Amino acid sequence: xxxxxxxxxxxxxxxxxxxxxxxxxxxxxxxxxxxxxxxxxxxxxxxxxxxxxxxxxxxxxxxxxxxxxxxxxxxxxxxxxxxxxxxxxxxxxxxxxxxx
Amino acid sequence: xxxxxxxxxxxxxxxxxxxxxxxxxxxxxxxxxxxxxxxxxxxxxxxxxxxxxxxxxxxxxxxxxxxxxxxxxxxxxxxxxxxxxxxxxxxxxxxxxxxxxxxxxxxxxxxxxxxxxxxxxxxxxxxxxxxxxxxxxxxxxxxxxxxxxxxxxxxxxxxxxxxxxxxxxxxxxxxxxxxxxxxxxxxxxxxxxxxxxxxxxxxxxxxxxxxxxxxxxxxxxxxxxxxxxxxxxxxxxxxxxxxxxxxxxxxxxxxxxxxxxxxxxxxxxxxxxxxxxxxxxxxxxxxxxxxxxxxxxxxxxxxxxxxxxxxxxxxxxxxxxxxxxxxxxxxxxxxxxxxxxxxxxxxxxxxxxxxxxxxxxxxxxxxxxxxxxxxxxxxxxxxxxxxxxxxxxxxxxxxxxxxxxxxxxxxxxxxxxxxxxxxxxxxxxxxxxxxxxxxxxxxxxxxxxxxxxxxxxxxxxxxxxxxxxxxxxxxxxxxxxxxxxxxxxxxxx
Numbered sequence: 001x002x003x004x005x006x007x008x009x010x011x012x013x014x015x016x017x018x019x020x021x022x023x024x025x026x027x028x029x030x031x032x033x034x035x036x037x038x039x040x041x042x043x044x045x046x047x048x049x050x051x052x053x054x055x056x057x058x059x060x061x062x063x064x065x066x067x068x069x070x071x072x073x074x075x076x077x078x079x080x081x082x083x084x085x086x087x088x089x090x091x092x093x094x095x096x097x098x099x100x
Numbered sequence: 101x102x103x104x105x106x107x108x109x110x111x112x113x114x115x116x117x118x119x120x121x122x123x124x125x126x127x128x129x130x131x132x133x134x135x136x137x138x139x140x141x142x143x144x145x146x147x148x149x150x151x152x153x154x155x156x157x158x159x160x161x162x163x164x165x166x167x168x169x170x171x172x173x174x175x176x177x178x179x180x181x182x183x184x185x186x187x188x189x190x191x192x193x194x195x196x197x198x199x200x201x202x203x204x205x206x207x208x209x210x211x212x213x214x215x216x217x218x219x220x221x222x223x224x225x226x227x228x229x230x231x232x233x234x235x236x237x238x239x240x241x242x243x244x245x246x247x248x249x250x251x252x253x254x255x256x257x258x259x260x261x262x263x264x265x266x267x268x269x270x271x272x273x274x275x276x277x278x279x280x281x282x283x284x285x286x287x288x289x290x291x292x293x294x295x296x297x298x299x300x301x302x303x304x305x306x307x308x309x310x311x312x313x314x315x316x317x318x319x320x321x322x323x324x325x326x327x328x329x330x331x332x333x334x335x336x337x338x339x340x341x342x343x344x345x346x347x348x349x350x351x352x353x354x355x356x357x358x359x360x361x362x363x364x365x366x367x368x369x370x371x372x373x374x375x376x377x378x379x380x381x382x383x384x385x386x387x388x389x390x391x392x393x394x395x396x397x398x399x400x401x402x403x404x405x406x407x408x409x410x411x412x413x414x415x416x417x418x419x420x421x422x423x424x425x426x427x428x429x430x431x432x433x434x435x436x437x438x439x440x441x442x443x444x445x446x447x448x449x450x451x452x453x454x455x456x457x458x459x460x461x462x463x464x465x466x467x468x469x470x471x472x473x474x475x476x477x478x479x480x481x482x483x484x485x486x487x488x489x490x491x492x493x494x495x496x497x498x499x500x501x502x503x504x505x506x507x508x509x510x511x512x513x514x515x516x517x518x519x520x521x522x523x524x525x526x527x528x529x530x531x532x533x534x535x536x537x538x539x540x541x542x543x544x545x546x547x548x549x550x551x552x553x554x555x556x557x558x559x560x561x562x563x564x565x566x567x568x569x570x571x572x573x574x575x576x577x578x579x580x581x582x583x584x585x586x587x588x589x590x591x592x593x
Contacts, residue, residue: 001479008466015423015469016430017462018450027466033525034467038412041483044490051485052492055300055314055541056566058344072203073341080202086437093432098445 116173123173154217172215195456205307222262233261257287282534289559367502423468
């Protein structure tokens with residue numbers, strides 16, 4: 001399978017990456033070269049093989065149901081959460097208007 | 101004090117503990133070496149005060165007779181992928197430029213708790229995506245090594261290229277690295293140092309900027325096997341904040357090091373004899389086989405039949421996970437925001453990400469988004485996950501015949517900066533020997549084996565069973581003792 005310019009533009013839109021015409025033109029052959037390389041995976045007989053989702057078998061742990069048991073990942077740290085925001089106002093993240 | 105910069109982790113720790121020199125003297129010597137090596141561009145920011153404060157604490161602890169940690173008095177470099185409280189953490193990207201974490205990564209916290217100090221944040225490939233340290237927003241790292249008779253700039257490898265350059269150039273006795281498809285082992289091989297990626301889950305990923313979460317593992321980079329073992333002990337261990345952290349005690353790897361390999365079987369995978377591998381690498385591999393035999397091991401031929409498919413599977417799985425992980429950079433919560441005049445929220449996301457990510461990162465996000473998109477998911481992503489299972493099964497079957505695997509780390513010695521940059525696929529092919537162990541989550545290490553005809557270092561890779569870091573370290577130690585690798589780059593910077 002290979003991608004054309006319209007497909008790359010669609011992917012870029014899904015990935016929220018603004019790309020102009022020149023950038024798209026540059027990217028199309030690069031992506032096709034990589035996709036051409038990974039194409040060989042189709043030759044592998046995977047009959048009966050389960051997709052691997054974890055390299056080491058592990059069960060998902062549950063933490064104790066205690067509020068802020070770990071202060072590093074607990075709540076009540078609004079200022080720290082907002083400290084690196086490009087636009088923080090009145091204790092909230094600021095974003096452009098989203099409702100017309 | 102320049103001789104102090106020649107010392108490794110264990111030598112510094114023991115020298116400080118024994119009173120031969122103070123931790124402050126070591127930190128000052130390393131700070132000075134870092135300050136004199138700006139040409140290498142190994143550091144994005146330097147933190148001499150952090151190193152001095154940690155050293156002073158260790159000296160005070162020693163004077164007061166308090167117990168000293170595993171890394172007491174050892175100043176290290178921290179790959180700029182680890183969140184460090186109050187110190188800019190960028191992943192070598194523009195989108196995180198100026199980001200100042202409010203928390204400390206688990207691995208870095210453990211190192212500080214063990215008495216280490218930080219010389220600075222080390223340069224890397226942007227978001228750890230690259231094999232040459234040429235995708236950093238903060239410029240290329242230049243290897244301290246040069247070909248004999250040449251002044252051409254060489255790659256220190258990647259993505260942990262700042263780490264490898266700093267340790268090889270004797271700016272730091274050790275540094276942290278992270279390895280997703282070879283990012284500890286390949287730069288270690290290209291700069292004549294050691295580096296180990298432990299079993300997936302040994303080191304907590306909490307506070308490490310995520311690239312491909314099912315593959316990312318932290319590990320140490322240092323100039324000998326013992327130092328790697330010591331530092332890995334300090335870095336590893338269970339962390340409830342990482343859901344894939346292994347709930348197992350950390351073994352005393354350094355204390356149990358043993359280069360006598362009698363009774364051990366070393367597997368030589370025939371599929372790793374590939375076209376395009378340097379003759380000097382093949383010679384080093386043969387030397388390594390001889391050294392391990394000399395250490396008492398039995399050498400056996402093994403087959404890992406899906407080896408050639410590991411790389412294409414990796415270049416689907418890693419970008420897929422990256423496209424998902426990197427969705428968080430949206431210009432809202434942290435990092436760069438690009439808000440064109442009159443833009444709405446969606447425009448802001450797209451403009452921010454276009455301005456903040458470099459070309460290689462965009463390429464991988466696009467590939468990842470494509471292989472996960474409706475209609476292509478099964479053909480690409482599910483197929484790659486099945487092939488990953490087969491790659492892991494090859495290793496599982498190999499462990500019936502051998503205890504550890506010996507292979508080259510990379511197919512060539514260091515290449516020139518710029519040499520492969522215009523051909524992304526050629527760059528990807530350099531990961532051919534390191535990616536399979538990553539896909540299977542296995543511990544793997546690179547150890548120096550010698551120099552090629554141009555005077556550049558070559559590395560050999562040991563791959564072990566799950567959780568058998570000890571077997572990997574022991575075989576690496578056997579090679580280290582026999583290779584007699586003492587070369588270091590001539591200082592030109």
